[in-house]
Amino acid sequence: MSSKKTKPAVKKPVAKKSALAPKSTPVADKDKTQVKQNKTISLLRGMKDFLPREEQYWLAVNHAAESASKAYGYRYMATPILEDASLFIRGVGRGTDIVEKEMYIFEDAEGKRIALRPETTASVARAYIEHGMHAVPQPVKVWNVGPIFRHDRPQAGRYRQFHQLNVDSLGERDAVVDAELIALAYNVMRDLGINTRVSVNSIGSAEDRERYLVELTGYFRTKRHALSEESKKRLLKNPLRILDSKEPEDQEVVAEAPKIIDWLSDESRKYFMRVLEYLDEMEIPYLPDPMLVRGLDYYCDTVFEFFVDEEVPENGKPLALGGGGRYDGLVEQLGGRPTPAAGFGLGIERIITAMRKQKEGQLPTSETEGSVSPLFFAHLGEQSRRRALKLIEQMRRDGVLVNHALAKGSLKAQLEIANRLNSTHAIILGQKEIQDGTVIIRDMASGIQEIIDEKQVSTHAKKILQGKA
Numbered sequence: 001m002s003s004k005k006t007k008p009a010v011k012k013p014v015a016k017k018s019a020l021a022p023k024s025t026p027v028a029d030k031d032k033t034q035v036k037q038n039k040t041i042s043l044l045r046g047m048k049d050f051l052p053r054e055e056q057y058w059l060a061v062n063h064a065a066e067s068a069s070k071a072y073g074y075r076y077m078a079t080p081i082l083e084d085a086s087l088f089i090r091g092v093g094r095g096t097d098i099v100e101k102e103m104y105i106f107e108d109a110e111g112k113r114i115a116l117r118p119e120t121t122a123s124v125a126r127a128y129i130e131h132g133m134h135a136v137p138q139p140v141k142v143w144n145v146g147p148i149f150r151h152d153r154p155q156a157g158r159y160r161q162f163h164q165l166n167v168d169s170l171g172e173r174d175a176v177v178d179a180e181l182i183a184l185a186y187n188v189m190r191d192l193g194i195n196t197r198v199s200v201n202s203i204g205s206a207e208d209r210e211r212y213l214v215e216l217t218g219y220f221r222t223k224r225h226a227l228s229e230e231s232k233k234r235l236l237k238n239p240l241r242i243l244d245s246k247e248p249e250d251q252e253v254v255a256e257a258p259k260i261i262d263w264l265s266d267e268s269r270k271y272f273m274r275v276l277e278y279l280d281e282m283e284i285p286y287l288p289d290p291m292l293v294r295g296l297d298y299y300c301d302t303v304f305e306f307f308v309d310e311e312v313p314e315n316g317k318p319l320a321l322g323g324g325g326r327y328d329g330l331v332e333q334l335g336g337r338p339t340p341a342a343g344f345g346l347g348i349e350r351i352i353t354a355m356r357k358q359k360e361g362q363l364p365t366s367e368t369e370g371s372v373s374p375l376f377f378a379h380l381g382e383q384s385r386r387r388a389l390k391l392i393e394q395m396r397r398d399g400v401l402v403n404h405a406l407a408k409g410s411l412k413a414q415l416e417i418a419n420r421l422n423s424t425h426a427i428i429l430g431q432k433e434i435q436d437g438t439v440i441i442r443d444m445a446s447g448i449q450e451i452i453d454e455k456q457v458s459t460h461a462k463k464i465l466q467g468k469a
């Protein structure tokens, strides 16, 4: 799970500190005191720049997210990055790590407490209520990719700004919804070449959990001496989260703990069995994990997490690629009508890391990543540069992408770039060609050239791209 720590947490709770901080001094004053002129300013801790060389991965994930979401009938919906902080305090839960320690909160000029969203499920539920979506045909099925902010302790795979694909279905309670969501996430990752392991569990209804919590708390109290410091704190605030501890000293106690599955009502047990049957039907491999509880308070019944298959880190548990579950109480808890719902969030940075590991050597890592096409347009002299610009623009409008280096003067320098971009063909335009209204097409491997009418350049280029020229 994403929000646990391997060492005792930092003593000062960041969110509380920032939430209670006095109104900030004007930015200009701060700048004067903090940043000396001409000193370079670095990336904030826990943040990440996406560089051009990662473009392929970023686009591949976004493409897979979009096509899978559409294939399952989900529609794009975006909510703002900034929300009223109480949305998450009420929605995600006061006792959760996310709310207690990790929220970026600030006071705006009107004195309102604003949070940079630490997740989007509460936002989706807010939007569902606010736009009266209970009145449109149910379920309301939405997806989104966007940034999330958690002031967690930065480490490998854990950022303070990261991105999630979130997919949510509101308005329907049926095991088929849960199973299909798991299948959707599984297929996104399969399309990206990641071997995924799905862990599933049921945490039952609120009443089931209440009964189970009495039993669990009693058990942990008898083992308190053996628990880590973090888990001792959790014993007071949120004993369920001890099950999810990554601390080595907790593992033995956790393994012996009562299992929630034994405390489920008949209805929840049957519901869970149906989810598993549907997963079998869709041939989605899964592993029941009786200790899986998730770190957000709104879940009930089905919960699930995704991991890279067979990834077993040396210390502790592997980082989840994503997670989700059913949250039938959230909309009502935020002031809406009772509305069953379920969904998941996938961590895009972690997915990209997994793609890099599993596809090592398969995806280009060199400058060829910047290549938009196997075609390269070269020019000779100022007049041809202008004409080339016009022709390239025309080709783009005709739907033919082509690389160029119009800022370079010499043909040699341009052709070197063409080679670096692994271009198969160069389209060359010199003085003579301008006068004749033609262009030269050179096969870069054989050196064979042909002259064609410049009006035919897009048609000819399309044939090259289709391997017919």
Ligand code: HAM
Binding pocket: 001, 002, 003, 118, 119, 120, 121, 150, 152, 157, 158, 159, 160, 162, 163, 164, 166, 167, 168, 295, 296, 320, 321, 322, 323, 324, 325, 342, 343, 344, 345, 346, 347, 348, 349, 350
């Ligand atoms: P979550 O488990 O907190 O769930 O986050 C989902 C995924 O976001 C994690 O499995 C992980 O891949 C990624 N993630 C979380 N924290 C970080 C981090 N600090 N750095 C990088 N990646 C991270 C939720 O957020 C739920 N709102 C998901 C959901 C949607 N449930 C229902 N609908």
